[in-house]
Amino acid sequence: MEYLDIVDENNILTGEKRLRSEVHSQGLWHRTVHIYLFKIIENDIYFLVHLRAKNKDLYPNCWDTRFGGHIKSGESIEEAINNELMEEVGLGLERGSLIQGEIKKSDHFPNREFTHSFYYRFDGDIATLKFNDGEVQEIKWMKSDDILESMDKNKNVWSASKTGLIQVLGVLKANKVCL
Numbered sequence: 001m002e003y004l005d006i007v008d009e010n011n012i013l014t015g016e017k018r019l020r021s022e023v024h025s026q027g028l029w030h031r032t033v034h035i036y037l038f039k040i041i042e043n044d045i046y047f048l049v050h051l052r053a054k055n056k057d058l059y060p061n062c063w064d065t066r067f068g069g070h071i072k073s074g075e076s077i078e079e080a081i082n083n084e085l086m087e088e089v090g091l092g093l094e095r096g097s098l099i100q101g102e103i104k105k106s107d108h109f110p111n112r113e114f115t116h117s118f119y120y121r122f123d124g125d126i127a128t129l130k131f132n133d134g135e136v137q138e139i140k141w142m143k144s145d146d147i148l149e150s151m152d153k154n155k156n157v158w159s160a161s162k163t164g165l166i167q168v169l170g171v172l173k174a175n176k177v178c179l
Contacts, residue, residue, distance in 0.1 A: 003073040004030045011103065011114045017073040027110035033080045034066040034115050035098075036168055037091075037122040038177070045144045045172055048122060050089075051137040052159060058111075059159035061137075065147060065168070066117075066160065077116050089139065090130035093120060101171050119172060144169055 006016040007029045023030050037048035047065050054061045067088050071080040081098065085091045101117030126139055142150075144165070151162040 002070065004070055005073045007031060007114060011105070020070060024110055027112050029112045029114070031071040031077075032068060032113050032115045033071060033077060033084060034068040034117045035081055035085060036066050036117070036119045038119060038172065039121060039123050039141070040177060041143075045169060045177070046141045047144060047147060048126065048139055049142050049147065050139045053135050053137055056135065062157055062159040063150075064159045065165055068115075071116075081118060087133045088131070088136050090128075090132060091122070091124075097121070099172075099175050099177070101168070117168070117171075119168075119175070119177075121177065 002020040003017045004020055004023050006014045006018055006023070008014055009029060011029075011031070018026075018028060022028070039046050039048075049063050049065055050067065052059055052062050052064055067085055069080070069084045069088075071077060072083075075083070082093055085093060097120060099119040099121075101119060104115045104117065106113050106115060126141070129139060131137070131139075147158075147165060148162055151158050151160075151165065155162070
């Protein structure tokens, strides 16, 4: 039973918490985190993408460019980031190593959320990552241009949009992660 803190349409905590199932069925505003794991090879940005589990309620069996999930009731954003990455791929982050992105308001009733985006440069070996919570089937590195091309040709196999990935690339380039 997962409880989420409710926010208003301006992302201000209301003091109320509800079950995740209620939040989604009733269209209540809540918060999520997205973490993009990336690396640079010869000045190209690669993302660690993952195949979502077949039993996910949203976008089952689709590729995703980000990790993350709901911010649980009473959990800080930093705790949510660490918990989601540890749960999904067994990765612990170094404190202060995240690039903070924007907060996106998404009103796709009944799913209404504010997503806090973050970026993490991961140069480690993906063979050390573990999928313990059943949310991830497979991971692989993909060059950003190849992801964009795949989204054009096969958009139904991706949980994210091409427009969203272009915005993510803009944030990374603005933060000078590559030349």
